[in-house]
Amino acid sequence: MEHNKDFQEHRNRVHEETLETMEDVIQHLCPFKKKISKLFGINSTFIFRGVSDHNYQLQPSLYRGFEKKSHNRDVLLEELRLLKDFVEACDLSGTQIPADSYKLRIEINSDNTIFNRMMKEQSSWLVDGTLNEIIGLAQHYGVPTRFLDWSYQPLVALYFASIGAIKKMNNDLDKDYSDSYIAVWAYLPTNHSRVKVVDLPRSINSHISYQQGCFTFIIQDRDRFSPINRSDNDRSKTLFMDTYLRQDDLTNNIILAPKTLLVKLKIPYSLVTEIYKYCDAYSFNAATLFRGPHGSAEYTNEKRIMHKVEYDLNLKKKGLKPITL
Structure with missing residues (x-):
């Protein structure tokens, strides 16, 4: 019985709530309102992540696609290969690499040095921040x-969640989205010994600067031959930040832990075009978050798609069928 009580307390550290109206969205996520502070029970600095489907968990892209029988x-090895390929591609394209140096090149280009270090350090490989700028x-x-990408600005998270949903709707206009939700995650950065928040210099990585971004990652407890196990019952092998915080016994991992560390806000698809326009009105859009010709073109195309989806949603409300071009 005591065990069940402890488990429930751990689950309470991840709070979920549904925002049904645009007013609810504004009250919780507008930088001038931040009603979300009440959900955490503390007025502090939070970081935010928006996703186009509320079923998406907080899993880094590196781990997606690996089957349960895969080994750590x-x-x-995949992480090592990708980083080496990325550095080589940056050289070929003349792209400046953050924190570049002769010493760094010797380490990353020495297969024996970097492979031996990776195998020795296991899950703590790269935790010292040596390659954080390149990873970012x-x-x-x-x-x-x-x-995982996060932002200190909640409207950035709302923008990414809403435009992701708008693009999905545009790709399948005939689908019923009445039970579909986007989600905005909010995390309270703490001194957790395993869930790390990474703030990188913004002078070279313009995306971090424009998006007020940061990253998180989890230091995993597993050796190189441990299977990748996504079971919610095995904390040491979980790849999802939300699952980890639900199950984690924070006694030895955090000092003075608040009751809630992570909040998930579900928002119905029926609001996504209104949310997109709200973010756009405050200049949170592709043109400002990506900049340059790429951002300008993306913004132009996104507005076209948004207006089309908005028009089709209005047709559906009137009982008419959307026009397919």
Whole structure:
């Protein structure tokens, strides 16, 4: 009975709530309101992550696609290969690499040195931050890494969640989205010994600067031959930050832990075009978050898609069928 009580207390550290109206969204996530502080029971600095499907868990892209029978060794080798390929590609394209140095090149280009270190350090490999800047740059340009993207600005998270949902709806206009939700996660950074928040210099990685971004990753307890096990009953092998915090006994991992560490806000798809326009009105859009010709083109295309989806949603409300071009 005592065990069940402790488990429930751990689960309470991840709070979930549904926001049914635009007013609820504004009250919780507008930087001038931040009603979300009441859900944490503390007025502090939070970080936010938006996803287009509330069923998505907080799993780094590096771990996606590995089957249950895969070993941690496979993930470590994949991470090493991707980082080496990314550095080589940056050289070929003339892209400046953060924290670049002669010493760094010798280490990353020495297969024996870096492989031996990776095998020796296991899950703590790269935890010292040696390659964090490179990992962050790779992550922001679509390379699978151990990092999860977050932002200190809640409207950035709302933008990414809403435009992701709008693109999904545009790809399948006939689908019923009445039971579909986006989600915005909010995390309270703490001195947790395993859940790490990484703030990188923003002068080279412009995406971090424009998006007020940061990253998280979990130091996993597993050796190189441990199977990748996604079971919610095995904390030491879980790859999801939300599952980890639900199950984690914080006694030895954190000092003065608040009751709630992570909040998940579900928002219905029926609000996504309104949310997108709200973010756009405050200049949180592709043009400002990505900048340059790429951001300008993306913004132009996103607005076209948004207006089309908005028009189709209005047709559905009137009982009419959306027009397929």
